[in-house]
Amino acid sequence: MRLKPILEIEKEIVEDFELxxxxxxxxxxxxxxxxxxxxLDDVYKIEENKIKGCQSTVWLTSAYQDGRVVFKADSDAVIVKGLISMLIKVLSDHTPDEILAAKMDFxxxxxxxxxxxxxxxxxxLAMxxxxxxxxxxxKMMHDNKN
Incomplete structure (x- = not known):
């Protein structure tokens, strides 16, 4: 299943907020x-997956599946959990190039x-x-294999 382009997802979020x-x-x-x-499974709630620069605890993991990056995350703070959820909605299941090109203007x-x-x-910003x-x-791992 092809996901919507990042810009389209961002536009939908902006429209949601305008409501x-x-x-x-x-x-x-x-x-x-x-x-x-x-x-997020507790096995991923480890120091290496914590995002530095966040006041709250945020764990972020990723996987590379079929040329796309899939993110999973959790936080101990409800607002932050919502923020990382929004970022995952926008960026997860896209190619590395699409993610790197995303300006996140929304x-x-x-x-x-x-x-x-x-x-x-x-x-x-740290997330x-x-x-x-x-x-x-x-992207670098994939480029080096080719």
Whole structure:
């Protein structure tokens, strides 16, 4: 099954956020996204999978399947779990090149960076950086095999 392009998924998220009038409602939506995130097996909740730079604990793992990067994650904080869920919705199951090219403009468009505390904004950027690092590593491994 071919997933929608990253830009299309980002556009859908922006449209979802436009349905809400208040940031309280938007935070509720983010929390709901986190509740829908597939549970991460405890075997992956290890130090090597923790994202550095996040105030909350965030575990992120990835796998390379059929030329696509698949992400799984969890967090001990409900808002952060929703944020990583949103990032997974956008980036997971795409090729390394697609992930590396993603500008993630939707984050600014929905006003996320201005409504998060500085530490959460830094954490969000750290999550994106780690996801792109995984994509780069898979790209380099794949390129070296050819």
């Amino acid at each position: 809400f009038d208040s940031w309280e409602d938007k935070y509720e939506y983010i929390i709901d996204l986190g509740k829908k995130l597939e549970a 984050i600014g468009e929905i006003g996320m960076m201005t409504h998060l505390a500085q530490t959460r904004s830094n954490g969000l 994106i950086k780690q996801m792109k690092n995984y994509a780069l590593a898979y």
